[in-house]
Amino acid sequence: MHQVLLCGALVVTLSMGIRHGFGLWLTPITMERGWTRETFAFAMAVQNLAWGVAGPVAGMLADRFGAFRVLAGGALLYALGLVLMALSPTGATFTASAGLLIGIAQSGTTYAVVYGIIGRQIDPARRSWAMGVAAAAGSFGQFLMVPVEQWLIASFGWQQALMLLGGAALVIAPLALGLREPVAPGGPARAQQSIGAALREAFGYRSFQWLMAGYFVCGFQVVFIGVHMPSYLKDHGLAPEVATTALALIGLFNVFGTYGAGVLGQRLAKRHILSTIYLLRSVAIVTFLAAPLTPASVYLFSAVMGVLWLSTVPPTNAVIAQIFGVQYLSMLGGFVFLSHQVGSFLGVWLGGRLYDATGSYDVVWWLAVALGVFAALANLPVREGPIARPVAQPA
Template identity: 35%
Template sequence: MTRLSQYTLVISAASCVFITLGLNHTQGLFLLPMSEKLNTGRELFSLAGGLGVLFSGLFAPIFGGFADKFGAGKALTILSLLQLISWVWLGNIETNFDLLGARILLGIGASAILGIALSVTGKSVSPSNKSLFLGIIMASGSLGQFVVVPIINTIIQNYDWQMATLISAFIVSSIFIFAFFISKNTPAFKTKSPKTENIDENRILENSQSLTDSLREASKNKSYILLTTGFFVCGFHVTFVGTHLPAFLTDNNLQAWVGASALSLIGLFNIIGTLSFGYLGSKLSKKNLLSVLYSMRSLLFLFFIISPKNELTVLIFASVLGILWLSTVPLTNGIISDIFGQGYVTMLFGITILSHNIGSFLGSWLGGRLYDIYGSYDPVWWICVLLGFTSAAINYPINIKPVKRLQQA
């Protein structure tokens, strides 16, 4: 694979993640106007968002397996079409069913974008650049959040939220182009199982392991189970904050730009976080880094709970949280690759994403549910603190050791 082809593939994959994650992180901006449109409390929007990420988790391994078998470009084309339809639907909601249906479809459309982008990059680039390029893929999602969130917020404030959804649909349509470039620049290879770091970039080992065997192997691996369980907490954290932080700040008498700026800053500083932890993951223990990340999140949430809510504290909170935001993903994906090889890494990461999205469902839904019951988000902030320390303890005993199949290869 030529250097130009590698760069084209990485840029295209990063662009798909840029658009999808950038738009996904605008969802909290729509909570209040859509709830007002349908004359509901916050639970309905929160439930719709939670179902969206839950279905995203359910379909991530399905589309991941589809990408492994039929190609990343084809899978990305289908997913982008589903996103396009869902954004148009969101701009025309009239009933509770419309909101639920559109958000579920949007979740399915976004389901495997990240996993496919990471996997096709990991499979296609040289091992010496893999950690860096995976960090770039993750950083592109954060850059999308930094760029897209304030744009959508400006459209909502100066026009209306329906216009914002239609512009979002237009932005999503560009993924078709990047999917085409990925198809043209992906090496022709069968499902493979490389020997972790020692494989030559031009050498491809054919993997005779079946999908069923891969699932059976992963289900018996204690470290994979711990990793997947701990990733649940990441989903709870990021979706609760992403969905409810703008409304929480409005409740605390802060202007709409503060919430949008906070989400944008999370994206900006996550660029630093993902690149830094992507690099550190090639030098230090990935599972120890995960434990440190989750512990730091809990300490940060404690700081935010006891701090006064003003522009300064919010922006400091958002900046630090950004460094910890999605830095867990390249580390998590890297551990899966280190243990099982690249053969079905997209599918296995998709299953881990399912755990993440179950956490996301609860983070989104419980945020709205408990707010409607207590008139406050305080109970959920304390849940975030507890879960962060729990995940740190879960990740610590993980043993990053290749399975016997790879050791014997």
């Protein structure tokens, strides 16, 4: 158990830590290349969408053949994508590398694949806690990597910084050795349900649909803030160091938020945890927009949002395992995450599109508030008990 948690946590630390700092590249890349913010934002939107679309496939492969090959392949694609991102001369090639290639790589190196392993290898009584540990590792990655990435950009330039990160992404491959599962995990149970039957069951179940709706909102909010907040703060006259500190604080406090959500998921109804998280996000954004914008208000907002940032991840995935079991946990988690990434696509792209159209991020901020209220309501009807199934389902 300890090896699975340690290696899984380190993989998520690297994969999520690298991507959390991409907002730091918006200004230097667009200024040097002469691109609009929408060009950069569209590439990040494609990245999130590609991550989501490839997620179910990566999860299906990990469930069927084991996670090691998926993680190792994802590490190679991640490194290649970062190098090509640095070398892209046009908006189209930038979208292909930073968007499509890195998005596919992330589908094989992040939560869906790692959580599938945790779900199958960790005792159900500790599953929510273990997922909280893995999510907290991803949050620590943000806290650790964002200042490192800012330092790399300042010291070596944005292109060399991306290439160095490409080398760091390769470390995921040897870490994946610690996540190799026993041959045919779960033994005969793997034949109990076919992939098609699992998909029909999940997509026909109302609670699964509500979880997907809530995760859509999660993606919209966090990716919009993560990518556009540095430029939002710069537009309002705050120093670049404020944005760097803000992103790092989100990562730091998310360590506590995700771990706490995992622990609470062992004791409280997960639908209530999720509903509370989404509602508090809306309250935090409204307060942030209403207050005078100062470094102190930015840091306070970042700390609060950090507690709420990825704290939706452990209870959402734990509910999926609780309802449907763990045989296809990576695949079903991948489909829920696809909804998250559709929201991410719209959040990051609309941020750039509406900024270029109006000169302001205000419309997207308020849209994030309204969606948070919707997600709070959407999670309340979720039924967390195991789904009723026939005694036997032929493969």
